[in-house]
Amino acid sequence: MRRSPQTALVLAEFLSDEQEWRYGYDISRNTGLKSGTLYPILMRLAEHRMLKTTWETAETGRPPRHMYKLTEDGMRYAREQVSTAREQAVGEPAFDGVGL
Amino acid sequence: MTLVRRVALEISSRVVRWASPGCKEWAEGLEREAEVIESDWAALRWALGSTRVLLDRRRAPLTSLDEIPAETQKLVEMARKHVGILLAMSTTFGLIDLLGFFRARSNMGRAGASLVVLAWILAGTYLLMERRRLKEPWKAHLYDDLVACARFYKEQLKRLDIAWIYFSFWFCLELNFYMHDNDVSYLWMFAGMFLFTLLVTHQTKQNNLRRIEEINALLGERE
Numbered sequence: 413m414r415r416s417p418q419t420a421l422v423l424a425e426f427l428s429d430e431q432e433w434r435y436g437y438d439i440s441r442n443t444g445l446k447s448g449t450l451y452p453i454l455m456r457l458a459e460h461r462m463l464k465t466t467w468e469t470a471e472t473g474r475p476p477r478h479m480y481k482l483t484e485d486g487m488r489y490a491r492e493q494v495s496t497a498r499e500q501a502v503g504e505p506a507f508d509g510v511g512l
Numbered sequence: 513m514t515l516v517r518r519v520a521l522e523i524s525s526r527v528v529r530w531a532s533p534g535c536k537e538w539a540e541g542l543e544r545e546a547e548v549i550e551s552d553w554a555a556l557r558w559a560l561g562s563t564r565v566l567l568d569r570r571r572a573p574l575t576s577l578d579e580i581p582a583e584t585q586k587l588v589e590m591a592r593k594h595v596g597i598l599l600a601m602s603t604t605f606g607l608i609d610l611l612g613f614f615r616a617r618s619n620m621g622r623a624g625a626s627l628v629v630l631a632w633i634l635a636g637t638y639l640l641m642e643r644r645r646l647k648e649p650w651k652a653h654l655y656d657d658l659v660a661c662a663r664f665y666k667e668q669l670k671r672l673d674i675a676w677i678y679f680s681f682w683f684c685l686e687l688n689f690y691m692h693d694n695d696v697s698y699l700w701m702f703a704g705m706f707l708f709t710l711l712v713t714h715q716t717k718q719n720n721l722r723r724i725e726e727i728n729a730l731l732g733e734r735e
Contacts, residue, residue: 435545436541436542436545437545437548437549437558440558446557446558446561447542447545447557447558447559447561447562447564448560448561448562448563448564449561451538451541451542451561451562451564451565452564452568454538455535455538455568459722461729465537465541475544475547476544477541477544477545477548478537478538478540478541478544478545
């Protein structure tokens, strides 16, 4: 599974509410990722069996929406990735290279 | 409905129509989101971004081992057809290259022609062996045993990857010599073409790897 800051963002977003099924557009809005960046990440996660997908039960007159949720494996991987990303962020000096 | 919204929905529905079987569900998911986005311009940006799904050409995922015999049969039939076409191509090009060898006026030309004739002989031998292998009578019974069939399917996918690389190599070599009158000094151009072919065929290789992983997962579930 390819590690990238964008993937870490998506995983962190899923971890913010682990039990909830999420909509693509909500994830996009909360992470700031465009659909063309977000969906390949979701597809890769699903391919590695880290993400499950389902169709929303349709309300009358409204087409169902696709929803996503991390699997157990996905949650384990997400926690690892997010904590690694946080450790790296803490290790980096905040004003490195900034001249006064 | 505004024009911007109409364009966004049109793009989304085209993405669904043109998406590969393995991406269809994702494309539909993207389309539904475009429908619920309130801002027209945001919906358009969303729809434009969704076109990226079209670059991903993947097969519909396997959901059970029961689907494997039909997939294997399809793959074997496709392989047989390709072997037939490539055999005809190898024979034709090989004979033309042989003539090229006798007609060559320089040592460089003769070296180039010898190289492609050699590639043709190797390709022909491989194809004849492959044709024989795909006709073996025991393969007919293979479809009754799901696990054996899945293993054969995986092996066939791996063989196709190797064959694909080999024939890309051979085709680039052939084309390159025709373009440059069999002159071996243009090998760098051949290397570039071959690299380009490999990049283009990367997706097929990825698809095959994905399928092998799916089969492994299904076999794992069964055990």
